[in-house]
Amino acid sequence: MTLALVPPSEGGKDARERLAEFLRIYASVNTRLAYATDLGIPLDWVPGYVAPDPGRRRGRRRAQPTGLAWLPWCLRNEFRSFAEVRVEHVERWLDELTRAGYGDSTRGRMLSAVSAFYRKYLIREGLAEHNPAALVDRKTQHLNRATGTPSTTARWSFEACRSLLLAAHLLADRSRDGRRDQAMVEILIGTGIRAEELVGTNLTDYRRLGPGDIGILRVHGKGAKDREVALTAPVADAVEAYFERRRPPAVPAVRGQVGLAPAEPLFVTSTGHRVHVSHVTALLRRLCATFAPDLTTEPPRARWLRDLLATSHAAFIATHLAPLRDSIHPHSARHSYATHAIERGVPPRQVQRDLGHAALSTTEGYLHDEDNIRNSGAHELSVALHRGWLTSSMS
Known part of the structure; x- marks a missing residue:
């Protein structure tokens, strides 16, 4: 062509x-x-x-x-x-x-x-x-974006992040790949790595310093730049719970093959192939649809699921995942990680390293810091500007 x-x-x-x-x-x-x-x-x-x-x-x-x-x-x-x-x-x-x-x-x-x-x-x-x-004059074409401008990608609330983790946990033992899916959700939300980086990890990229200690995952980022991210104890526990059921089928040697065997994926399908990146989006949507189903769908047939959806945990999950059901995307996990980490006092430079950004300005573009809006000096200034003549809105 x-x-x-x-x-x-x-x-x-x-x-x-x-x-x-x-x-x-x-x-x-x-x-x-x-x-x-x-x-x-x-x-x-x-x-x-x-x-x-x-x-x-x-x-x-x-x-x-x-x-x-x-x-x-x-x-x-x-x-x-x-x-x-x-x-x-x-x-x-x-x-x-x-x-x-x-x-x-x-x-x-x-x-x-x-x-x-x-x-x-x-x-x-x-x-x-x-x-x-x-x-090309990018400004005339409306293609310029100021450095540090917040991204338009949706950010999950802290409660929505907790709901996704809890949903994956409650379903972990209810399906063949439940533990694998829980480990993937834990890593995605707990580290902020990209979906492509998540499915691109290999079995040898994971290690744990000791029982109950943190885990370490080597991530293969953009531009062939590797970095290591920390897996807290709950995240590493989820990965090792997945290992207990991970049984990739044996792959026979190929006649005439020489050299090292290809790297074995960390997350595999039932046939032993690497999980595709599209599965990450499908997984998140399935969690939302399970706990916050569309009103037009039929009630679940499985008794265990009907009982689960009647619990207070399920009600909490449904409240926070219902707004995400039709638009959830794994890249929001990166924005959520950056915003929530910085809101809790993590230095921006550390968040930059966690996410694998070459420039701090890229990390700043990920922030959706509502605290900056709530704490804006405009609130104090408005009281002084309107005192004495706009009392109804100042009360």
Whole structure:
């Protein structure tokens, strides 16, 4: 699909090989997929990507191609090479995205992907002389976001975080994978790691200093940067309770295979494969739907579940998870971790390290600090400004 735009190299590499070469700049397969989606590169061209079994996949599916990603758009507009593209063409593309209903944050991310494609690959390979995406006036396009501006991602209340942990705990022994799911929820909320990092951990990444002590989990973050996060005793206990039931099937040796065996995933499916990231979203939605079901759904048939939903614990969970039922997303766990930790006196620099952010300003953008609003000087100033003439609202 991109033969006209990405000509074969002198060494014989075709368009698919060239685009794969660009994507290999990024160590994480999830990062490669994100760039491929924004640029319009077919997912089966992404190095290391294995499509999940469509019969077993759960949770949110990837959006279907719209034809407005960068590469399809360039082909539709009959550009013969990337060297022909000028800044006015990029701005016209952004305008088309706006008319199609794309939000500013999505457009900004897609523009950044195009800029990286030019900066890190096309110019280096001599396929373009300049980066037109870098010349776009982001302010005029409403793509600028001030440093430290709070993110629009929803944050869970402290009670909602407790409700998710309690819900996973109450269901841990009620299904085959209940303990695995509880351990995943404990780590997600207790450390603030990304869903991709959670499912990307391996069995050898976990260790515990001793019985009843904290656990340590090595996380493989963005940009091939590893970090270690602390698992408090309850979180580590949940992981080890999962280990008691974790029975991945034996994988036979492959004829002719040499070298080290591939790393064994920490969290596995019933068939021994790595849990897919979509399962994390599906898990959170299932917890909400179980304890705060839609009023149109039928009552549960299982007697044990009807009895459970009649308890005070279930009532607490339902109160705080009902508002999240239709919109819950695992990335909110990171925002919740950052906000609640800083509200409880954890230094921002430590939260930055916990989350694996390169810059403190990124962490600051995660904060939803209602205390700053409640403690604002505006409250004191308003009393003085309105004293004597607006007494009804001051009482």
